Amino acid sequence: MSEEVEKQCRMPWVEKYRPSKLDDLISHEEIISTINRFIEQKQLPHLLFYGPPGTGKTSTILACAKQLYSPTQFKSMVLELNASDDRGIGIVRGQILNFASTRTIFSGSFKLIILDEADAMTNDAQNALRRIIEKYTENVRFCVICNYLSKIIPALQSRCTRFRFAPLSPEQILPRLDKIIGEEKLNVTEDGKKALMTLSKGDMRKVLNVLQSTSMAFDVVNVDNVYTCVGHPLRSDIERTLQTLLSTEGFEEAYDEIQRIKSVRGLALSDILTELHLFVMRLELPPGVMNKLVIKMASIEERLAKGCTEGPQTTALIAAFFICRDMVSLES
Secondary structure: OOHHHHHHHHOOHHHHOOOOOHHHOOOOHHHHHHHHHHHHOOOOOOEEEEOOOOOOHHHHHHHHHHHHOOHHHHHHHEEEEOOOOOOOHHHHHHHHHHHHHOOOOOOOOOEEEEEOOHHHOOHHHHHHHHHHHHHOOOOEEEEEEEOOHHHOOHHHHOOOEEEEOOOOOHHHHHHHHHHHHHHHOOOEOHHHHHHHHHHHOOOHHHHHHHHHHHHHHOOOEOHHHHHHHHOOOOHHHHHHHHHHHHHOOOHHHHHHHHHHHHHHHOOOHHHHHHHHHHHHOOOOOOHHHHHHHHHHHHHHHHHHHOOOOHHHHHHHHHHHHHHHHHHHHHHO
16 A cells, blocks of 8 residues: 555544535535635635635635646645644734735735634734735735634634635535445445434534544444444434423432433533433423423523533522422323
């Protein structure tokens, strides 16, 4: 096996199957066609990409850079800084300023600076950056990437052309997922694919990471194996929990059963609550009872998020259902 093939085998699928051309990207056709026009007309503005993780922001600008520069030019023409790098005011005035202010003699083109996860930059660093963007526009283009647009100062936003990357739909994810399954010769069931897309919530990176993890841990990628691999509650576990809360007579008996489900599956109460909420909303309960139950579940989830221990919150959840059961029986 050659060194290159061995390197490909060891590489995470997120990087192995990262698109290398703009045409390979699976979504956001309007954004891709607009950027393609910018490149063709050699009028690329400063860019600001924002949206949830795993929606193609970094892949888009890297594919754009590969289209602009040859492999030999890439290192000298592109500066990529991520959240893992120090990007305080010192880096902006040092590394970024040095890169932006120097011209490459033979390229005859502008350089590209990619600031990934820029919402982690301090306000001072962003303020220092806006002057560099103005001063060296002739020589360099910036691409600012973030998850939260509100964390980018207005002065920086106004200097860039903004593009929002929305979460991917299952219809957009499925063709690429099928292609990778074929390339890797995996045994994936239809319910396994559906589980991957349900868990990912439009995040392509999460789809590939969970797919790779599950395929390495199990021979078949099905719904149970996917949920087991990521420690997500199975539908059957949530149904059993709901059945216990709705029909068990004794408080202690209900507590013991829920604790058993949690310990056998290694589940967190917050995960159970999130899934339980979807089942509760399908119950046919009187409006007053439903309101009370949802408010109590929300309070439990808030307390868990603040760091309260799970034991007392489990008893609070059981108590909430017991109170609502009594309300229903009184109304009937």
